[in-house]
Amino acid sequence: xxxxxxxIIILCASGAIMVLxxxxxxxVSWSETVNVxxxxxxxxxxxxxxxxLLKVNLExxxxxxxxxxxxxxxxxxxxFMLVVGLFKVGAIPDSKYPGVRLAGNYETPASPYGWTYxxxxxxxxxxxxxxxxxxxxxxxxxxxxxxxxxxxxxLATAFIILLAQTAAGMFLTGWIPEDSAFxxxxxDWMKVAITEHIQTAGMRAITIGIAxxxxxxxLRLILGVDKSYxxxxxxxx
Amino acid sequence: xxxxxxxxxNDLDRRWIFLAMGLSIAIPILxxxxxxxxxxxxxxxxxxAVEAVPEGSPVLISFDYDPASAAELQPMASALVHHxxxxxxxxxxxxxxxxxxxxxxxxxxxxxxxxxxxxxYGTDYVQLxxxxxxxxxxxxxxxxxxxxxxxxxxxxxxSTIPLLASVRDLSAFKLVASVSAGYPGAKEWVQYGNGPxxxxxxxxxxxTGVQVSQLLPYYPKQMEGMLVAVKGAAEYEMLVEEKxxxxxxxxxxxxxxxxxxxxxxxxxxxxxxxxxxxxxxxxRNRGGAR
Numbered sequence: 001x002x003x004x005x006x007x008i009i010i011l012c013a014s015g016a017i018m019v020l021x022x023x024x025x026x027x028v029s030w031s032e033t034v035n036v037x038x039x040x041x042x043x044x045x046x047x048x049x050x051x052x053l054l055k056v057n058l059e060x061x062x063x064x065x066x067x068x069x070x071x072x073x074x075x076x077x078x079x080f081m082l083v084v085g086l087f088k089v090g091a092i093p094d095s096k097y098p099g100v101r102l103a104g105n106y107e108t109p110a111s112p113y114g115w116t117y118x119x120x121x122x123x124x125x126x127x128x129x130x131x132x133x134x135x136x137x138x139x140x141x142x143x144x145x146x147x148x149x150x151x152x153x154x155l156a157t158a159f160i161i162l163l164a165q166t167a168a169g170m171f172l173t174g175w176i177p178e179d180s181a182f183x184x185x186x187x188d189w190m191k192v193a194i195t196e197h198i199q200t201a202g203m204r205a206i207t208i209g210i211a212x213x214x215x216x217x218x219l220r221l222i223l224g225v226d227k228s229y230x231x232x233x234x235x236x237x
Numbered sequence: 238x239x240x241x242x243x244x245x246x247n248d249l250d251r252r253w254i255f256l257a258m259g260l261s262i263a264i265p266i267l268x269x270x271x272x273x274x275x276x277x278x279x280x281x282x283x284x285x286a287v288e289a290v291p292e293g294s295p296v297l298i299s300f301d302y303d304p305a306s307a308a309e310l311q312p313m314a315s316a317l318v319h320h321x322x323x324x325x326x327x328x329x330x331x332x333x334x335x336x337x338x339x340x341x342x343x344x345x346x347x348x349x350x351x352x353x354x355x356x357x358y359g360t361d362y363v364q365l366x367x368x369x370x371x372x373x374x375x376x377x378x379x380x381x382x383x384x385x386x387x388x389x390x391x392x393x394x395x396s397t398i399p400l401l402a403s404v405r406d407l408s409a410f411k412l413v414a415s416v417s418a419g420y421p422g423a424k425e426w427v428q429y430g431n432g433p434x435x436x437x438x439x440x441x442x443x444x445t446g447v448q449v450s451q452l453l454p455y456y457p458k459q460m461e462g463m464l465v466a467v468k469g470a471a472e473y474e475m476l477v478e479e480k481x482x483x484x485x486x487x488x489x490x491x492x493x494x495x496x497x498x499x500x501x502x503x504x505x506x507x508x509x510x511x512x513x514x515x516x517x518x519x520x521r522n523r524g525g526a527r
Contacts, residue, residue: 043370158510168500
């Protein structure tokens with residue numbers, strides 16, 4: 001009962017209210033309540049995520065699997081940020097409430113939490129993202145080959161976009177008048193044609209397909225046809 | 238092609254490629270290379286959408302990215318805030334990404350406080366911060382902003398903040414801008430924010446290059462303006478700076494600064510692709526000739 005019927009009732013009621021609120025003004029306040037529940041659950045998911053991070057990494061450390069040292073660093077960093085953030089360690093006292101330590105500002109770089117964010121976390125994540133450029137360059141040399149018609153089309157498109165996304169596009173073809181019969185040879189013109197016509201047309205088709213799929217799946221869930229999210233076997237029902 | 242050269246090309250150590258890419262980015266940065274940019278229709282549409290908002294109107298700016306994407310998105314966020322402040326618009330900052338609040342704080346410090354010191358917290362701008370719930374946050378804000386944000390990021394009750402006193406739902410804002418690196422972001426603002434009330438406010442978005450294909454179907458009807466990657470930021474910066482010049486262009490001009498390395502890196506990529514294909518064709522011909 002608790003494991004199957006109650007979740008079905010909650011889901012069906014919540015889903016029906018959200019749909020109803022779109023058409024009936026009186027149901028808007030109900031949908032707001034459902035939304036608040038959803039947002040609270042999303043916050044709880046962070047706690048579950050932290051628990052999962054602990055479980056996975058502790059298992060790896062205790063069994064000393066390859067790379068367990070990285071797990072140890074992950075957990076050390078996790079606990080450090082958790083403690084300095086949660087207890088506002090070294091927070092700068094608030095001018096209005098100087099005696100209340102927890103009222104202090106802990107996000108400024110002058111406090112341990114803010115400093116770690118600004119000078120450790122932020123550069124590290126930026127570095128990870130920036131490293132993509134190196135791998136993309138290596139992949140471009142090794143894998144981007146004109147082996148057949150499709151790959152030649154892909155290569156041509158890549159060249160146009162790569163050039164048009166920089167000043168090189170205007171330097172090479174900017175001299176062609178925009179209102180001339182040869183305007184289609186301008187790289188910026190070609191970029192717009194590719195992104196706003198070819199790419200958008202394809203993406204629109206995908207988006208509509210996804211939307212229909214989401215609508216169908218949602219309907220199946222709300223009507224109780226799809227119960228795949230429930231625990232298998234019925235449990236203590 | 239010379240057999241030895243071909244062999245060297247085919248066995249090229251990827252560390253040489255990494256070095257070439259590193260130099261192609263480092264040299265333009267060190268030499269502060271700048272190239273002329275020509276504002277495209279998307280950047281112009283974004284500029285016009287902000288210009289169309291009446292002076293003193295409230296606008297909502299959502300920082301939906303984290304430091305990983307800041308290199309690409311921060312320049313446009315800075316230019317957007319400078320533009321809104323120059324137009325004397327009231328700004329409400331928020332974030333759908335956990336670290337978006339910190340990005341908004343950075344922008345407030347580096348742009349708003351530096352170039353618009355007359356902007357007062359509570360009456361001219363408010364920092365609402367991050368709330369969990371992704372599109373759920375937008376959905377609730379669409380009908381009830383005070384229910385979603387009972388306090389601002391500092392814990393002050395929103396009911397006591399003058400700028401938010403009259404804000405009931407999203408229709409209170411004339412413009413919603415989302416600078417986003419993915420989910421949740423500009424797409425969700427269109428679907429859940431603008432969807433139920435398409436005529437209530439305009440939406441403009443800034444996005445990373447890889448995310449743009451997801452947003453293109455919404456431009457220009459649901460999204461009035463769109464800034465795509467560093468190129469979009471650079472074009473927008475030019476338009477903003479042309480009308481609202483600032484004495485320290487390095488803060489607002491970061492998009493154009495980053496276009497220098499981007500140009501050289503793109504040319505290197507093209508060269509590498511050509512080189513790789515030449516090596517492939519030469520190897521194929523040599524194999525066929527045997």
